[in-house]
Amino acid sequence: MPKTIRVVEDDPSVRNGLEYLLMSEGYESEVYESAEAFLAGDAASVPGCIILDIRMPGMSGLELQNILIERKYPHPIIFLSGHGDIDIAVGAVKKGALDFLQKPVNADKFLEIVQEALKLDQLRTGNLYNPQDLLLLAEKLTDREKQIIGLIFQDISNKSIAERLNLSPRTVENHRAAAYRKLGVNSAEQLKDKFFLIKEELEAAVNS
Structure with missing residues:
Protein backbone atom coordinates (compact mmCIF):
# COMPACT_ATOMS: atom_id res chain seq x y z
CA MET A 1 0.00 0.00 0.00
CA GLY A 126 5.23 -3.74 10.35
CA ASN A 127 4.00 -6.15 13.02
CA LEU A 128 0.36 -5.26 12.43
CA TYR A 129 -1.91 -7.31 10.27
CA ASN A 130 -2.24 -6.40 6.62
CA PRO A 131 -5.58 -4.56 6.18
CA GLN A 132 -6.61 -7.07 3.51
CA ASP A 133 -5.99 -9.95 5.93
CA LEU A 134 -8.07 -8.18 8.55
CA LEU A 135 -10.91 -7.66 6.07
CA LEU A 136 -10.85 -11.37 5.23
CA LEU A 137 -11.16 -12.20 8.92
CA ALA A 138 -14.04 -9.74 9.28
CA GLU A 139 -15.85 -11.43 6.39
CA LYS A 140 -16.27 -14.48 8.63
CA LEU A 141 -18.69 -12.50 10.78
CA THR A 142 -22.43 -12.56 10.32
CA ASP A 143 -24.15 -9.24 9.59
CA ARG A 144 -25.36 -9.07 13.19
CA GLU A 145 -21.88 -9.77 14.54
CA LYS A 146 -20.46 -7.01 12.31
CA GLN A 147 -23.02 -4.58 13.70
CA ILE A 148 -22.11 -5.45 17.26
CA ILE A 149 -18.36 -5.25 16.62
CA GLY A 150 -18.85 -1.85 14.97
CA LEU A 151 -20.70 -0.60 18.06
CA ILE A 152 -18.00 -1.97 20.35
CA PHE A 153 -15.51 0.15 18.40
CA GLN A 154 -17.67 3.14 19.33
CA ASP A 155 -17.36 2.18 23.04
CA ILE A 156 -21.06 1.30 23.29
CA SER A 157 -21.90 -0.98 26.24
CA ASN A 158 -23.60 -4.36 25.86
CA LYS A 159 -26.74 -2.97 27.48
CA SER A 160 -26.89 -0.02 25.09
CA ILE A 161 -26.17 -2.27 22.11
CA ALA A 162 -29.05 -4.52 23.17
CA GLU A 163 -31.41 -1.54 23.38
CA ARG A 164 -30.26 -0.14 20.04
CA LEU A 165 -30.62 -3.45 18.18
CA ASN A 166 -33.74 -4.55 20.08
CA LEU A 167 -32.00 -7.65 21.42
CA SER A 168 -31.57 -9.12 24.88
CA PRO A 169 -28.23 -8.46 26.62
CA ARG A 170 -27.59 -12.21 26.66
CA THR A 171 -28.07 -12.43 22.90
CA VAL A 172 -25.65 -9.54 22.40
CA GLU A 173 -23.10 -11.27 24.63
CA ASN A 174 -23.46 -14.50 22.64
CA HIS A 175 -22.91 -12.66 19.35
CA ARG A 176 -19.99 -10.80 20.85
CA ALA A 177 -18.34 -13.99 22.09
CA ALA A 178 -18.81 -15.68 18.71
CA ALA A 179 -17.31 -12.67 16.92
CA TYR A 180 -14.32 -12.59 19.25
CA ARG A 181 -13.63 -16.28 18.56
CA LYS A 182 -13.73 -15.72 14.80
CA LEU A 183 -11.47 -12.67 15.03
CA GLY A 184 -8.99 -14.23 17.44
CA VAL A 185 -9.39 -11.69 20.26
CA ASN A 186 -10.46 -11.94 23.89
CA SER A 187 -11.45 -8.38 24.78
CA ALA A 188 -12.57 -5.04 23.39
CA GLU A 189 -9.05 -3.70 23.94
CA GLN A 190 -7.51 -6.52 21.88
CA LEU A 191 -10.16 -5.99 19.21
CA LYS A 192 -9.33 -2.30 18.87
CA ASP A 193 -5.57 -2.87 18.85
CA LYS A 194 -5.70 -5.65 16.25
CA PHE A 195 -8.34 -4.21 13.93
CA PHE A 196 -7.56 -0.50 14.18
CA LEU A 197 -6.50 -0.33 10.52
CA ILE A 198 -10.01 -1.29 9.35
CA LYS A 199 -11.88 0.63 12.04
CA GLU A 200 -13.84 2.63 9.46
CA GLU A 201 -15.00 -0.49 7.63
CA LEU A 202 -16.18 -2.16 10.84
CA GLU A 203 -18.03 0.93 12.05
CA ALA A 204 -19.71 1.26 8.65
CA ALA A 205 -21.45 -2.07 9.29
CA VAL A 206 -23.41 -0.50 12.15
CA ASN A 207 -25.90 1.15 9.78
CA SER A 208 -25.88 -1.51 7.07
Whole structure:
Protein backbone atom coordinates (compact mmCIF):
# COMPACT_ATOMS: atom_id res chain seq x y z
CA MET A 1 0.00 0.00 0.00
CA PRO A 2 1.51 3.39 -0.98
CA LYS A 3 2.50 5.73 1.84
CA THR A 4 0.76 9.09 2.16
CA ILE A 5 2.06 12.23 3.83
CA ARG A 6 -0.82 14.20 5.35
CA VAL A 7 -0.30 17.96 5.55
CA VAL A 8 -2.60 19.76 8.00
CA GLU A 9 -1.95 23.49 7.60
CA ASP A 10 -4.31 26.47 7.42
CA ASP A 11 -1.90 28.77 5.52
CA PRO A 12 -2.49 28.01 1.81
CA SER A 13 0.97 29.20 0.77
CA VAL A 14 2.68 26.82 3.21
CA ARG A 15 0.22 24.02 2.48
CA ASN A 16 0.58 24.27 -1.28
CA GLY A 17 4.35 24.69 -1.07
CA LEU A 18 4.76 21.50 0.95
CA GLU A 19 2.39 19.64 -1.34
CA TYR A 20 4.46 20.68 -4.37
CA LEU A 21 7.73 19.75 -2.65
CA LEU A 22 6.41 16.30 -1.75
CA MET A 23 5.07 15.75 -5.25
CA SER A 24 8.40 16.77 -6.80
CA GLU A 25 10.12 14.10 -4.70
CA GLY A 26 7.64 11.41 -5.72
CA TYR A 27 5.62 11.29 -2.50
CA GLU A 28 1.86 10.95 -2.37
CA SER A 29 0.20 13.54 -0.17
CA GLU A 30 -3.18 14.64 1.15
CA VAL A 31 -3.61 18.24 2.24
CA TYR A 32 -6.12 19.56 4.78
CA GLU A 33 -6.83 23.17 5.68
CA SER A 34 -7.91 22.34 9.24
CA ALA A 35 -7.78 19.68 11.94
CA GLU A 36 -11.51 19.19 11.51
CA ALA A 37 -11.09 18.50 7.78
CA PHE A 38 -8.36 15.98 8.58
CA LEU A 39 -10.55 14.09 11.06
CA ALA A 40 -13.38 13.99 8.55
CA GLY A 41 -11.30 12.89 5.58
CA ASP A 42 -8.31 10.85 6.70
CA ALA A 43 -8.13 7.07 6.31
CA ALA A 44 -6.06 5.77 9.22
CA SER A 45 -5.47 2.46 7.43
CA VAL A 46 -3.20 4.20 4.90
CA PRO A 47 0.45 4.19 6.05
CA GLY A 48 2.46 7.40 6.21
CA CYS A 49 2.86 10.37 8.54
CA ILE A 50 1.30 13.73 9.43
CA ILE A 51 2.75 17.22 9.02
CA LEU A 52 0.74 19.24 11.52
CA ASP A 53 0.68 22.98 12.18
CA ILE A 54 0.52 23.88 15.86
CA ARG A 55 -1.64 26.99 15.55
CA MET A 56 -4.76 26.91 13.39
CA PRO A 57 -8.23 28.47 13.58
CA GLY A 58 -10.70 26.17 15.29
CA MET A 59 -9.06 23.01 16.60
CA SER A 60 -5.34 23.47 17.19
CA GLY A 61 -2.66 21.00 16.23
CA LEU A 62 -2.12 20.13 19.88
CA GLU A 63 -5.82 19.39 20.35
CA LEU A 64 -5.72 17.14 17.30
CA GLN A 65 -2.66 15.37 18.70
CA ASN A 66 -4.57 14.63 21.91
CA ILE A 67 -7.45 13.13 19.93
CA LEU A 68 -5.08 10.98 17.89
CA ILE A 69 -3.37 9.75 21.05
CA GLU A 70 -6.74 8.72 22.48
CA ARG A 71 -7.54 6.87 19.25
CA LYS A 72 -4.13 5.15 19.22
CA TYR A 73 -3.43 6.63 15.82
CA PRO A 74 -0.35 4.77 14.58
CA HIS A 75 1.35 7.25 12.24
CA PRO A 76 4.15 9.65 13.29
CA ILE A 77 3.42 13.36 13.73
CA ILE A 78 5.79 16.15 12.69
CA PHE A 79 4.78 19.58 13.98
CA LEU A 80 5.28 22.89 12.21
CA SER A 81 5.95 25.73 14.63
CA GLY A 82 6.33 29.48 14.46
CA HIS A 83 9.15 31.29 16.24
CA GLY A 84 7.09 31.78 19.40
CA ASP A 85 5.89 28.18 19.58
CA ILE A 86 9.18 26.38 20.29
CA ASP A 87 8.36 25.51 23.92
CA ILE A 88 4.93 24.27 22.86
CA ALA A 89 6.47 22.15 20.11
CA VAL A 90 8.96 20.63 22.54
CA GLY A 91 6.03 19.67 24.77
CA ALA A 92 4.30 18.04 21.81
CA VAL A 93 7.41 15.95 21.12
CA LYS A 94 7.44 14.82 24.75
CA LYS A 95 3.86 13.61 24.22
CA GLY A 96 4.92 11.43 21.31
CA ALA A 97 5.39 13.60 18.22
CA LEU A 98 8.45 12.63 16.20
CA ASP A 99 9.88 16.14 15.87
CA PHE A 100 9.05 19.72 14.95
CA LEU A 101 10.18 22.02 12.17
CA GLN A 102 10.31 25.78 12.49
CA LYS A 103 8.78 27.94 9.79
CA PRO A 104 9.91 28.85 7.19
CA VAL A 105 10.61 25.18 6.53
CA ASN A 106 14.00 24.17 5.14
CA ALA A 107 13.28 21.82 2.22
CA ASP A 108 16.23 19.48 2.81
CA LYS A 109 15.51 19.18 6.53
CA PHE A 110 11.82 18.65 5.80
CA LEU A 111 12.46 15.81 3.36
CA GLU A 112 14.98 14.25 5.74
CA ILE A 113 12.53 14.12 8.62
CA VAL A 114 9.68 12.90 6.38
CA GLN A 115 11.88 9.98 5.36
CA GLU A 116 12.63 9.29 9.02
CA ALA A 117 8.91 9.39 9.84
CA LEU A 118 8.07 6.92 7.08
CA LYS A 119 10.73 4.51 8.32
CA LEU A 120 9.33 4.80 11.85
CA ASP A 121 5.82 4.21 10.56
CA GLN A 122 7.00 1.04 8.85
CA LEU A 123 8.54 -0.18 12.11
CA ARG A 124 5.39 0.65 14.08
CA THR A 125 2.98 -0.99 11.68
CA GLY A 126 5.23 -3.74 10.35
CA ASN A 127 4.00 -6.15 13.02
CA LEU A 128 0.36 -5.26 12.43
CA TYR A 129 -1.91 -7.31 10.27
CA ASN A 130 -2.24 -6.40 6.62
CA PRO A 131 -5.58 -4.56 6.18
CA GLN A 132 -6.61 -7.07 3.51
CA ASP A 133 -5.99 -9.95 5.93
CA LEU A 134 -8.07 -8.18 8.55
CA LEU A 135 -10.91 -7.66 6.07
CA LEU A 136 -10.85 -11.37 5.23
CA LEU A 137 -11.16 -12.20 8.92
CA ALA A 138 -14.04 -9.74 9.28
CA GLU A 139 -15.85 -11.43 6.39
CA LYS A 140 -16.27 -14.48 8.63
CA LEU A 141 -18.69 -12.50 10.78
CA THR A 142 -22.43 -12.56 10.32
CA ASP A 143 -24.15 -9.24 9.59
CA ARG A 144 -25.36 -9.07 13.19
CA GLU A 145 -21.88 -9.77 14.54
CA LYS A 146 -20.46 -7.01 12.31
CA GLN A 147 -23.02 -4.58 13.70
CA ILE A 148 -22.11 -5.45 17.26
CA ILE A 149 -18.36 -5.25 16.62
CA GLY A 150 -18.85 -1.85 14.97
CA LEU A 151 -20.70 -0.60 18.06
CA ILE A 152 -18.00 -1.97 20.35
CA PHE A 153 -15.51 0.15 18.40
CA GLN A 154 -17.67 3.14 19.33
CA ASP A 155 -17.36 2.18 23.04
CA ILE A 156 -21.06 1.30 23.29
CA SER A 157 -21.90 -0.98 26.24
CA ASN A 158 -23.60 -4.36 25.86
CA LYS A 159 -26.74 -2.97 27.48
CA SER A 160 -26.89 -0.02 25.09
CA ILE A 161 -26.17 -2.27 22.11
CA ALA A 162 -29.05 -4.52 23.17
CA GLU A 163 -31.41 -1.54 23.38
CA ARG A 164 -30.26 -0.14 20.04
CA LEU A 165 -30.62 -3.45 18.18
CA ASN A 166 -33.74 -4.55 20.08
CA LEU A 167 -32.00 -7.65 21.42
CA SER A 168 -31.57 -9.12 24.88
CA PRO A 169 -28.23 -8.46 26.62
CA ARG A 170 -27.59 -12.21 26.66
CA THR A 171 -28.07 -12.43 22.90
CA VAL A 172 -25.65 -9.54 22.40
CA GLU A 173 -23.10 -11.27 24.63
CA ASN A 174 -23.46 -14.50 22.64
CA HIS A 175 -22.91 -12.66 19.35
CA ARG A 176 -19.99 -10.80 20.85
CA ALA A 177 -18.34 -13.99 22.09
CA ALA A 178 -18.81 -15.68 18.71
CA ALA A 179 -17.31 -12.67 16.92
CA TYR A 180 -14.32 -12.59 19.25
CA ARG A 181 -13.63 -16.28 18.56
CA LYS A 182 -13.73 -15.72 14.80
CA LEU A 183 -11.47 -12.67 15.03
CA GLY A 184 -8.99 -14.23 17.44
CA VAL A 185 -9.39 -11.69 20.26
CA ASN A 186 -10.46 -11.94 23.89
CA SER A 187 -11.45 -8.38 24.78
CA ALA A 188 -12.57 -5.04 23.39
CA GLU A 189 -9.05 -3.70 23.94
CA GLN A 190 -7.51 -6.52 21.88
CA LEU A 191 -10.16 -5.99 19.21
CA LYS A 192 -9.33 -2.30 18.87
CA ASP A 193 -5.57 -2.87 18.85
CA LYS A 194 -5.70 -5.65 16.25
CA PHE A 195 -8.34 -4.21 13.93
CA PHE A 196 -7.56 -0.50 14.18
CA LEU A 197 -6.50 -0.33 10.52
CA ILE A 198 -10.01 -1.29 9.35
CA LYS A 199 -11.88 0.63 12.04
CA GLU A 200 -13.84 2.63 9.46
CA GLU A 201 -15.00 -0.49 7.63
CA LEU A 202 -16.18 -2.16 10.84
CA GLU A 203 -18.03 0.93 12.05
CA ALA A 204 -19.71 1.26 8.65
CA ALA A 205 -21.45 -2.07 9.29
CA VAL A 206 -23.41 -0.50 12.15
CA ASN A 207 -25.90 1.15 9.78
CA SER A 208 -25.88 -1.51 7.07
